[in-house]
Amino acid sequence: MPEMRMRDALREALREEMLRDETVFLMGEDIGAYGGSYAVTKGLLEEFGEERVKDTPIAESGIVGVGIGAAMAGLRPMVELMTINFSFLALDQIVNSAAKLYHMSNGQINVPMVVRMASGGGSQLAATHSHSLEGLYAHFPGLKVVCPSSPADAKGLLKRAFRDDNTVIFIEHTANYGLKGDVPDDPDFLIEFGQANVLREGSDVTLVGYSGSVHQATRAAVMLQEQEGISAEVIDLRTLRPLDIDTVIRSVQKTNRAVIVEDDWKFGGFAGELSAQIMERAFDWLDAPVARVCGKDVPMPYNRNLEFAALPSEEDVVEAVLAMF
Amino acid sequence: MTATPRLARKAREAEPDIDQLLDFLYQMQLIRRFEERTGEMYTKGKVRGFLHLYTGQEACAVGALATLQPQDKVVTHYRDHGHAIARGMDPNRVMAELFGRQDGVSGGRGGSMHLYDASIGFLGGYAIVAAHLPLAVGLGLAANMKKENFVTLCVFGDGSVGEGEFHEALNLAVLWNTPVVFFCENNLYGMGVSFQESLSTQVTTLAAAYNMPAVSVDGMDVTAVYRETLKAVEHCRAGKGPYFVEAMTYRYRGHSMADPELYRLKDEVEKYRKRDAIDRLKARLMEGGHLDGAGWEAIVERVEKVVEDSIAFADASPNPPIDTLFRYVTKEPGDA
Numbered sequence: 001m002p003e004m005r006m007r008d009a010l011r012e013a014l015r016e017e018m019l020r021d022e023t024v025f026l027m028g029e030d031i032g033a034y035g036g037s038y039a040v041t042k043g044l045l046e047e048f049g050e051e052r053v054k055d056t057p058i059a060e061s062g063i064v065g066v067g068i069g070a071a072m073a074g075l076r077p078m079v080e081l082m083t084i085n086f087s088f089l090a091l092d093q094i095v096n097s098a099a100k101l102y103h104m105s106n107g108q109i110n111v112p113m114v115v116r117m118a119s120g121g122g123s124q125l126a127a128t129h130s131h132s133l134e135g136l137y138a139h140f141p142g143l144k145v146v147c148p149s150s151p152a153d154a155k156g157l158l159k160r161a162f163r164d165d166n167t168v169i170f171i172e173h174t175a176n177y178g179l180k181g182d183v184p185d186d187p188d189f190l191i192e193f194g195q196a197n198v199l200r201e202g203s204d205v206t207l208v209g210y211s212g213s214v215h216q217a218t219r220a221a222v223m224l225q226e227q228e229g230i231s232a233e234v235i236d237l238r239t240l241r242p243l244d245i246d247t248v249i250r251s252v253q254k255t256n257r258a259v260i261v262e263d264d265w266k267f268g269g270f271a272g273e274l275s276a277q278i279m280e281r282a283f284d285w286l287d288a289p290v291a292r293v294c295g296k297d298v299p300m301p302y303n304r305n306l307e308f309a310a311l312p313s314e315e316d317v318v319e320a321v322l323a324m325f
Numbered sequence: 326m327t328a329t330p331r332l333a334r335k336a337r338e339a340e341p342d343i344d345q346l347l348d349f350l351y352q353m354q355l356i357r358r359f360e361e362r363t364g365e366m367y368t369k370g371k372v373r374g375f376l377h378l379y380t381g382q383e384a385c386a387v388g389a390l391a392t393l394q395p396q397d398k399v400v401t402h403y404r405d406h407g408h409a410i411a412r413g414m415d416p417n418r419v420m421a422e423l424f425g426r427q428d429g430v431s432g433g434r435g436g437s438m439h440l441y442d443a444s445i446g447f448l449g450g451y452a453i454v455a456a457h458l459p460l461a462v463g464l465g466l467a468a469n470m471k472k473e474n475f476v477t478l479c480v481f482g483d484g485s486v487g488e489g490e491f492h493e494a495l496n497l498a499v500l501w502n503t504p505v506v507f508f509c510e511n512n513l514y515g516m517g518v519s520f521q522e523s524l525s526t527q528v529t530t531l532a533a534a535y536n537m538p539a540v541s542v543d544g545m546d547v548t549a550v551y552r553e554t555l556k557a558v559e560h561c562r563a564g565k566g567p568y569f570v571e572a573m574t575y576r577y578r579g580h581s582m583a584d585p586e587l588y589r590l591k592d593e594v595e596k597y598r599k600r601d602a603i604d605r606l607k608a609r610l611m612e613g614g615h616l617d618g619a620g621w622e623a624i625v626e627r628v629e630k631v632v633e634d635s636i637a638f639a640d641a642s643p644n645p646p647i648d649t650l651f652r653y654v655t656k657e658p659g660d661a
Binding site: 025064065066067069072074103 | 398429430431432433434435439441442443448449451453456457458459460461462463464465466467468470471477489490493494496497500501652653654655656657658660
């Protein structure tokens with residue numbers, strides 16, 4: 001298996017899906033001549049031409065709406081919104097049209113569209129450009145929400161997204177674009193939605209994350225093992241909708257403790273949902289309240305030290321685990 | 326039950342012939358009575374939720390929709406019953422949808438503002454103002470990319486013009502040369518605010534600013550609506566890109582059933598009722614000797630039967646079973 005960075009794995013997925021299915025096309029802000037603001041689509045304009053790799057005006061609502069219309073007519077568009085921060089401008093189209101048309105039309109119209117966006121803080125981009133709102137999209141029935149943590153997952157999940165008959169919100173953490181890993185080059189390599197990945201087996205505590213926070217959880221698990229002799233199991237959710245809660249529950253029934261790690265704000269975030277589901281289904285197995293290690297409840301500051309303090313760290317995870325024993 | 330789009334006994338002519346005008350008269354009367362009776366059903370509690378009646382604007386739907394071919398697509402706003410009926414949607418299933426019943430076009434899941442019948446290219450009423458304009462551009466883009474010769478008629482109200490999506494959609498439509506007819510039903514009010522108070526210029530000026538051909542037409546003259554929309558549709562079908570039609574019209578009823586109409590005078594309503602599209606076409610056909618009192622009575626009776634049948638059909642249709650609640654949330658392989 002070739003080793004590649006996540007951005008290259010994503011590009012491979014797009015390329016393979018465009019070669020496989022001529023109804024797949026890409027549109028978005030600076031995806032063509034510029035090559036994508038995170039270089040994911042670099043070279044695709046040259047390979048596939050302007051018809052299938054469309055640079056768009058900066059008009060998030062408009063281009064997502066165009067994607068919905070194209071999908072209604074039988075095409076499979078991928079719309080790149082550059083970052084999740086700009087996706088709020090398209091929120092109505094995503095929530096009121098893409099997520100609901102299938103239901104409201106009694107199954108007559110579906111919207112097979114992939115909407116890609118980058119998320120996450122940590123780059124000193126300050127409050128308007130540092131959101132981690134994967135959980136926001138997971139709130140809406142009718143959407144699928146995918147957040148890969150590794151190059152291989154990114155490829156397998158993005159290829160799977162183009163085979164779905166619904167709108168898939170595909171969210172990539174900016175800190176993950178440069179990650180390297182082995183990536184299968186089989187054009188039929190797919191990762192099914194709703195299958196969490198147990199990255200590390202353990203017996204004392206379950207650490208749950210997705211996208212960027214998987215890496216804090218994994219580093220914390222190593223620290224716990226080496227420094228405290230605590231065996232932590234690490235679960236990468238991969239998709240928030242559909243959610244593989246069964247894998248989480250099985251793990252908690254084994255370890256009797258759960259810590260959820262998430263970049264997003266704690267208040268009203270996805271960690272709260274997970275915590276509630278664990279409580280509902282595994283209350284009798286818990287030896288401690290479910291803990292949440294999340295972003296602090298402030299708009300993201302620009303200053304490096306303040307930003308670092310606002311984001312969850314592996315030390316925060318270790319501290320939360322130790323408080324359970 | 327699959328409806329077929331009305332139309333096309335022959336290629337569209339620039340001027341409708343007498344048979345077509347008689348059909349326009351029938352359709353406008355059908356929509357008028359369907360809406361009046363729907364209002365009564367609302368007061369009886371049979372129709373719930375928001376209800377926006379189309380009375381007064383019938384010439385827009387009938388004139389514009391008559392220019393389309395079966396392969397064409399329609400997206401429209403939430404005051405959508407008239408367009409649905411003009412496109413050939415089964416009135417029984419429209420009324421059943423308003424009643425929220427299983428046999429409704431949207432299975433009782435959509436209601437008045439969300440009518441869909443994909444089998445006739447009627448891809449929805451949209452209840453978020455201007456949200457469907459970008460969708461229409463996407464449909465047009467797909468027509469180009471798939472090399473399918475369908476035109477998308479996108480109907481919206483003057484209230485849409487202030488929304489960002491209006492501007493995004495017009496810009497994209499021209500940039501990508503999409504076959505979309507933007508059809509603005511200017512009924513003078515976005516809910517209760519007159520369009521003069523909410524727009525700094527004229528509607529067609531905005532369309533022209535995006536390099537789109539734009540025309541304003543008397544929306545209470547069905548022939549004029551038909552004539553100008555046909556030009557627009559033919560322009561699109563010839564691959565010349567989008568086209569904008571503004572139809573000046575007037576709604577006789579309030580914005581919705583909850584509207585006390587404090588923002589306009591009764592005199593204004595009366596003024597427009599004197600220009601009623603149905604009355605004008607009826608008078609024209611009678612003056613020309615193409616319709617007499619008995620002929621009109623026959624139209625009225627035919628319409629009454631269709632509307633009464635639709636109410637009976639809707640009343641007899643069951644509620645969707647509770648165990649179907651979770652249907653159609655996402656589409657999965659193997660779904661029924």
